[in-house]
Amino acid sequence: MPVKVKYIASISEITGQLVEHVDVGGETTLRELLALLSERHPGLGGRVFRGDALADDIIVLVNGRSIDWLNGLETKIREGDEVTIMPPAGGGTD
């Protein structure tokens, strides 16, 4: 079963799609998955990475949990997982 990747808000403008199913061949890390997706979608890498780190203004959820409370970019991604990539929609708007 492939990994389901959800692109939220302006991230979907880069990828041109809201959802993508990715075959990771068993298990990988989030860093490797994002690198793979960045090759497929020009502009994505520059938006989600700052150097080797995740950009401060990007949230990644793996199965509904922020990777900040998992293992960051080294979080294991397995077949059937759901990965959500989102920017901060912070306005109320005052």
Next chain:
Amino acid sequence: MTAVMDRYSRQLMVIGEEGQRRLGQATVAVFGMGGLGTLAAYYLAGAGVGRLYVVDFDTVSISDLHRQVLYAVRDVGKPKVEAAAERLRSVNPHVDVVPIMENVELPLAAELAGKADVLVDAFDNWASRHILNKAAVRAGKPLVHGAVDNWYGHVTVVLPGKTPCLHDLFGRFARAPMCVGQCPVLGPVVGIIASIMATETLKLVLGMGDALAGRLLVVDAKRMSFDEVKVARDPSCPVCSTGPRTK
């Protein structure tokens, strides 16, 4: 009494007299009287919530009027909470509208979290959202969170002890800067999100339906797509976890 029943006749068919009584006894605090807060507050006042705290430190600008539905041209320059309170009272004089013109820090958030049955996060910045989240968790009060940007928005309900809090999901944004200049946003998109927030608030007060709890509803109005991300608590969250902080 008849006039009151006339006022609520259409929703009484939905929520019943017991539901109406519950609304009348409820207190809700809406934080941020911008695009989300004004429309949410309008629906809550119209529905007959007993007491409504409306909180904001800002004044009305002409650039607010395309989405902040409680204000008119004559209100430009006035404190938002004063203009909002006047309009809300004109919509429903049976509601006790309490305007608070103050920048929200933890003591105020905690005080209102103690008084209100439901807290509504309609802020425009993540620092304030995290302050309110902390107050909601400490008080054990439900928090309805919504945010918009451009064509997009999301909503979720935090039930302390049961669902992820905002720090679980958005801790990384705690110090995220506000937009440079003005945040881009389309009025009706704000309206969609605010309407969902008001609906969730009413459901929480009424004890009806299934709350949008443990679920992040994501709206993409450009594609008119509604999607849901199931979200989970983290045992190491420093705000809502009772366990030791591990990171």
